[in-house]
Amino acid sequence: MNNTLFTSLHQQATPLLLCNVWDVASAKTAEKLGFNAIGTSSAAIASMLGYADGEHMAFEELLFIVKRIAACSELPLSVDIEAGFSDNPQITAGYIKALAEVGVVGINIEDSKVSKTNEERTLINENNFATYLAEITSQLLKDNIAIFINVRTDTFLLGIANVVEATQKRAKLYQAAGADGLFVPGIVQTEAIETVVNSTSLPVNVMCMPDLANFSTLKSLGVKRISMGNFLFDALQDDLTTRLSNIVQANSFQPMFKAIA
Template sequence: MKPFAKYKAFLDLHHQSGPFVLPNAWDAASAKAFQNCGFKAVGTTSAGIAMSLGYPDGEHLPFETLLSVLKTITDAVDIPVSADLEAGYGQSPETVTENMKKAAAAGVVGINIEDGTKDPCRPLCDATLMEEKITAVKKLNLPVLINARTDVYWLNADDPGSRLQTAVRRANRYRQAGADCIFIPGADDTGTIAGLRKGIFGPLNVLAGSNTPSLQILSEL
């Protein structure tokens, strides 16, 4: 399947009538195993890739090394591959766009960009900077789906009573900037996911965990 066809297939999976499960691979073997199990697409895990190579998560893995791993994964499977690129491996929109070009050249048709800073005193970046990154990547017109991640829940970045409102506000700003879908890890209970689904326009991704509602409930939401 050619890159644009993979991109279109991945985009369509985000607009089908029910949810789809995207497993996270950390190397070519795991990606191929997921494909053989019948998954329609595969994502990559930044933590899994980094730790498998002896690095901690958080953009400590050299970007060129990451690109090499992504290429081995995309070469190993025929299904769409979406890459977790953390905060884009760059602070400026210009650096991030250059990195996105390289990721697309490695064969990925989806990218995650997150707004976490890894700074406990200021866990989330300014939403305007995140918007600028997304807009800059969108202007490249690459056959790549932009999955904008906000870490409001993952990092407990706001007062508990304000997290839903903050997450919805950031998510909709990222969508307006050009993100194709939104990813909100850490939101794992039915009430929170329902609130997010009601407030956010466009596709919504959540991270599966022990408390995540069943696929049936997610479909109903």
């Protein structure tokens, strides 16, 4: 699928509400309900496969799932590749090329890494990440791979000092390195959202959070993309727990055919 449509979805007055999926079934549901685009949730896919979040699964495992989603849905598909699955930008560019070849039109790549030893997430130095990103985008250009690169900065997610200023600095560096969009998960304060949006020409993406403003307010602030993260997947797992518990308690399958109380 050509990425032109997907790119244009980030330039509308109304923000793109991206449905985050983890398998074919969730992708088909999003398509049935009229969503304009879907994006994978790396945390949801990792959980589904029995991994912790943070590149514990192999890229090949992710690619297999992405191939099935792309083959079964007509919606524009963006894929979360976490921190790139490699410190080598040429290897990461190769992974992105493999995704593009199966029909993926966008990717998310983040500027933080999760330690394999203590599971702690830490920010990558902004200049180092910008250099890494620039090498990736340069290689993709050489390979004639057109794909929407949504760069996720975890400044707010990790609650660093002077967070707005740090986010603005990273946005400028990442745009110069070839980013097409800026994803700022964890940002919820309307003033902070407006400041970040007004400080960059990149379309800004925010993520579902308990205190996030409604979609109309986000539209008025200039947000261009709204994601669900892994919250939808987690909510469905809670529903499954409730349903299974009800079956056990009732000693009957009758609760399966009733709405969850």
